[in-house]
Amino acid sequence: MKKLLVLLAITAGGCASMPTSYGPMGTRGGYQEIRRAPDEFRVMFGGNAYTPGARVSDYALLRAAELTLQAGYTHFEVIKSDDISRKQTFLVAGKSFSDATAFRNGNTVQAYGSTTTMPAHEATEYYPGRALTIKLAREADGDKRFNAAELADELRAKHHLPKRR
Numbered sequence: 001m002k003k004l005l006v007l008l009a010i011t012a013g014g015c016a017s018m019p020t021s022y023g024p025m026g027t028r029g030g031y032q033e034i035r036r037a038p039d040e041f042r043v044m045f046g047g048n049a050y051t052p053g054a055r056v057s058d059y060a061l062l063r064a065a066e067l068t069l070q071a072g073y074t075h076f077e078v079i080k081s082d083d084i085s086r087k088q089t090f091l092v093a094g095k096s097f098s099d100a101t102a103f104r105n106g107n108t109v110q111a112y113g114s115t116t117t118m119p120a121h122e123a124t125e126y127y128p129g130r131a132l133t134i135k136l137a138r139e140a141d142g143d144k145r146f147n148a149a150e151l152a153d154e155l156r157a158k159h160h161l162p163k164r165r
Contacts, residue, residue: 019051022059022161029127031063039136041067044084046129053085053128055159060130061146062155066164068148073136075145084129094120 020029029046036042045060047053061078068076100113137145152164 017050019055020047020059022062022159031059033063033067036133039071039073041134041136042131043067043134044129044131046084047127049125049127051128053130056128057130058155058159060132062152062159062161064132064134065146065148065152065155068134068136069152069164071136073138074148075137075140076134076148077137077141077145078132079135080133082131084131086127086129087124088127089122089124092121092123094118 018028023030025032025046028048029051031043031045033044034042041064043060043064045056045063047056047059064076064078068074094117096115096117098113098115100111102109102111140147155161156163
């Protein structure tokens with residue numbers, strides 16, 4: 001039982017400092033979308049404080065590619081891209097650490113001690129986010145449109161995600 005509790009503590013602690021994984025919106029971020037028209041979506045991806053902004057942008061594009069293919073289209077165009085990142089400032093409590101050492105030499109005892117104090121302070125975390133408005137299409141149009149299947153495969157390989165079914 002003790003081994004299980006230690007394993008759970010290590011696992012839970014390790015998850016707190018991991019980047020947002022690719023998937024639907026959850027407590028640590030993810031994607032969500034709104035269908036605005038049969039051929040138009042608003043796709044959003046939000047990351048946690050450990051997720052690089054470039055990964056958030058890639059994941060928003062990946063979700064756009066998936067939605068394009070699911071809707072029966074082959075290409076999409078990004079008609080609008082917005083930075084929906086946010087910052088959160090919070091107070092970190094102060095801490096004090098004390099240390100003492102004592103030595104005995106015959107009938108004499110010498111003691112040495114120190115205290116280190118870290119005052120309370122504000123900290124700010126940055127949560128990257130990207131929102132894309134996309135228009136779906138059934139054919140290429142020069143460099144304006146992404147090939148959804150090719151882009152999805154490229155981004156999945158880049159981020160070591162499983163291949164689409």
